[in-house]
Amino acid sequence: MIVLAMTASAYADDVALYERLWPSVPTSRQLSLELQLTDSLTDLGNLLGYHLDLLSNDMFALRFDGRHRRARFKFGVIDSDFVTFKFDSVVHFSDGMAKIEAHFDVGIAGHVVHVDMPDMEMLPAEYHGERGVELRVPVFQRYF
Numbered sequence: 001m002i003v004l005a006m007t008a009s010a011y012a013d014d015v016a017l018y019e020r021l022w023p024s025v026p027t028s029r030q031l032s033l034e035l036q037l038t039d040s041l042t043d044l045g046n047l048l049g050y051h052l053d054l055l056s057n058d059m060f061a062l063r064f065d066g067r068h069r070r071a072r073f074k075f076g077v078i079d080s081d082f083v084t085f086k087f088d089s090v091v092h093f094s095d096g097m098a099k100i101e102a103h104f105d106v107g108i109a110g111h112v113v114h115v116d117m118p119d120m121e122m123l124p125a126e127y128h129g130e131r132g133v134e135l136r137v138p139v140f141q142r143y144f
Contacts, residue, residue, distance in 0.1 A: 035067070042066035069093040076105070084112050097123040 031039070042064050049062030061074040069092060076086035084107035092099045102117040118138050125134035 038066040045071075081110070083108060097121055 045062070045064035045066075049064065052060050052062055056075075059075055059077070061072070063072045065071070071091045071093075072089070073091065074086070074088045077083055084105060086105040087102065088105075089100055089102040091101075098121070100120045100122060102120070104115040104117065106113050106115065118141070120138075121136040123134050123136075125132050
């Protein structure tokens with residue numbers, strides 16, 4: 001008497017089980033939904049900044065970089081022979097806080113003074129139920 005056993009069906013069941021438990025890596029190269037939303041909101045903010053720039057005759061500028069969580073805001077009299085006032089800032093958003101690097105250029109009759117402001121931090125605050133903003137400006141900094 002001869003007994004033959006075939007294991008092909010058991011092997012096929014194991015392959016189906018493995019494919020169900022450990023699916024393969026997706027083959028599409030599409031950006032994730034998070035990056036698509038970030039890019040769309042960045043484009044919308046930059047469109048707003050472009051129109052603000054046009055309407056103000058280059059007095060205001062607003063640019064966003066959503067992937068790096070940065071914004072740039074500039075305003076001031078750009079090319080004047082008598083008075084110069086420029087404000088330029090870069091804002092980096094992280095951990096619910098905005099870190100601000102700001103620079104001023106102030107001048108009269110061609111004599112311009114460049115002022116670098118200390119790096120400031122701005123974050124939401126609450127006091128007795130009233131919501132507000134806390135602005136942290138270092139008065140004295142020392143590095144070791």
